[in-house]
Amino acid sequence: MYGILVFSLLFLFSITVIGSLSLGEDLFVIRSFGLAGIYLFGLIIALFTGASLMYKEVELKTIYIILSKPVKDSEVILGKFFGLLASIASIMVLMGLIYLSVVWLNGGGFDSGSILAIILQLFEFSILISILILFSTFSAPIASTIYTIVIVYSGHLLTLMLNYAANTGGFQKYMALGVYYLFPNLEKFNIRNLVVHNSVITQTEFLLTAGYAIIYTSLVLFLAHIIFQKKEF
Amino acid sequence: MRKFIIFLIFISAVATSQYFLDFVRPKYSEVPPMLLPAQAIKLSDLGLHAAASGLIWVQAIQNMFAPGTKNQLMLPSYLNVVNNLDPRFSYPYAFGALVLPDLKFVDEAIKIGERGIRDADSDWRIPYYLATTYHIFKHDRVNALKYFDIAARTINAPDSVKKIALNYGSAPDIRQQTKQIWISIYETSEDEIIRERAKLYILHYEYIELLEKAASIYKQKLGSYPDNLGKLVTSRILKEIPEDPFGFDYTIDSKGRVNIKTR
Numbered sequence: 001m002y003g004i005l006v007f008s009l010l011f012l013f014s015i016t017v018i019g020s021l022s023l024g025e026d027l028f029v030i031r032s033f034g035l036a037g038i039y040l041f042g043l044i045i046a047l048f049t050g051a052s053l054m055y056k057e058v059e060l061k062t063i064y065i066i067l068s069k070p071v072k073d074s075e076v077i078l079g080k081f082f083g084l085l086a087s088i089a090s091i092m093v094l095m096g097l098i099y100l101s102v103v104w105l106n107g108g109g110f111d112s113g114s115i116l117a118i119i120l121q122l123f124e125f126s127i128l129i130s131i132l133i134l135f136s137t138f139s140a141p142i143a144s145t146i147y148t149i150v151i152v153y154s155g156h157l158l159t160l161m162l163n164y165a166a167n168t169g170g171f172q173k174y175m176a177l178g179v180y181y182l183f184p185n186l187e188k189f190n191i192r193n194l195v196v197h198n199s200v201i202t203q204t205e206f207l208l209t210a211g212y213a214i215i216y217t218s219l220v221l222f223l224a225h226i227i228f229q230k231k232e233f
Numbered sequence: 234m235r236k237f238i239i240f241l242i243f244i245s246a247v248a249t250s251q252y253f254l255d256f257v258r259p260k261y262s263e264v265p266p267m268l269l270p271a272q273a274i275k276l277s278d279l280g281l282h283a284a285a286s287g288l289i290w291v292q293a294i295q296n297m298f299a300p301g302t303k304n305q306l307m308l309p310s311y312l313n314v315v316n317n318l319d320p321r322f323s324y325p326y327a328f329g330a331l332v333l334p335d336l337k338f339v340d341e342a343i344k345i346g347e348r349g350i351r352d353a354d355s356d357w358r359i360p361y362y363l364a365t366t367y368h369i370f371k372h373d374r375v376n377a378l379k380y381f382d383i384a385a386r387t388i389n390a391p392d393s394v395k396k397i398a399l400n401y402g403s404a405p406d407i408r409q410q411t412k413q414i415w416i417s418i419y420e421t422s423e424d425e426i427i428r429e430r431a432k433l434y435i436l437h438y439e440y441i442e443l444l445e446k447a448a449s450i451y452k453q454k455l456g457s458y459p460d461n462l463g464k465l466v467t468s469r470i471l472k473e474i475p476e477d478p479f480g481f482d483y484t485i486d487s488k489g490r491v492n493i494k495t496r
Contacts (some may be wrong), residue, residue: 022291025323038279039279039281187280
């Protein structure tokens with residue numbers, strides 16, 4: 001994880017060089033690449049640390065030590081979730097600070113819009129971490145990582161499902177609509193494309209997106225809790 | 234210390250072998266860069282469309298202006314992909330409107346510029362460069378005037394652009410006006426490539442003015458305009474005929490007007 005973190009920080013410093021190759025559009029390239037870097041490196045760190053979170057505890061039998069204490073199953077799940085979320089958040093704060101300094105040093109001033117983009121990214125990661133914990137309760141780390149990557153991709157392409165539903169009828173339409181409403185719509189958290197053009201979302205939109213993340217995360221953690229409870233140690 | 238020396242030897246060996254590989258390997262013919270459709274990139278970029286657009290833009294600039302490249306003909310496709318990924322990214326539209334006509338893509342430049350005015354973030358450079366394209370390559374003064382006016386009305390348009398829009402059509406000499414446009418592009422652009430082009434155009438029009446002035450002096454001395462520019466040198470009015478920055482030959486007509494030789 002530290003290796004990836006160091007690499008991500010080096011990337012954030014190097015985007016100035018990429019910006020200088022862009023024929024006068026330095027700030028656009030620095031901001032879009034910087035935000036993309038924070039997202040991708042955060043995603044990689046979350047995927048590789050989250051996938052083995054519960055599985056390792058069971059495999060190494062350290063879960064027995066935890067469960068022998070007066071700790072509820074739900075507390076174990078919540079503890080794992082908030083622990084990983086806190087470490088991802090601290091990494092993102094570090095990357096965010098470096099990003100803000102790089103933008104400031106390149107004449108972009110204080111990039112407040114990007115802070116909002118990073119906060120929404122953290123909400124997206126809260127859903128992903130809960131999904132990772134869910135998969136981690138019953139599958140091996142490699143499988144959990146692959147399942148989550150599939151969800152990340154489909155979560156960013158759900159609009160295609162909505163378009164498909166609009167152009168079809170009958171059972172297929174309801175299937176497509178079902179997938180659209182039940183899968184996590186990760187594109188809702190993506191305001192990076194707006195922020196680089198100095199556009200921001202409304203307060204209502206922000207609160208709805210944050211609420212959506214909290215509800216979805218709670219749902220997935222609840223499912224993870226049920227599966228964890230049914231497991232025999 | 235011993236380990237450090239071994240490490241240094243290895244590093245030097247790697248660098249030397251790399252140098253000789255570059256030196257020995259024959260130069261293969263240039264493979265045209267592969268450009269994925271914007272839709273395919275959108276499906277795989279996890280919603281990072283602006284970053285993908287920025288990446289293709291940097292790639293376009295590097296490919297198009299690499300020394301000795303033959304890939305300039307792909308520039309319209311590159312610009313379309315960049316703006317299909319991020320329709321609000323304004324500079325590629327402006328760049329296309331200005332640079333594409335020079336590569337014989339006049340209609341594509343107009344299409345890209347007009348789309349930019351519709352879809353991009355407000356940027357005076359798009360209508361301004363589009364107006365210059367209409368003026369210079371299409372000789373369409375009506376559309377040129379229209380887009381100069383849009384440029385002048387765009388937020389953050391510099392004063393020089395506003396003045397051009399106001400003066401456009403009022404100056405008796407079209408060439409003088411064209412020169413003024415390039416001077417203002419030179420003064421307002423921060424890009425070296427565009428500034429360099431503007432400098433060449435300014436120089437081009439200055440040479441024409443110089444040759445016409447020399448032709449007038451020739452007429453005062455000998456009663457008629459020279460039938461070829463070489464006579465300006467033989468009559469010792471000029472030391473030499475300046476070389477056109479775009480590499481064309483100048484010609485003079487019976488009324489003393491200097492222009493680029495078309496045939």
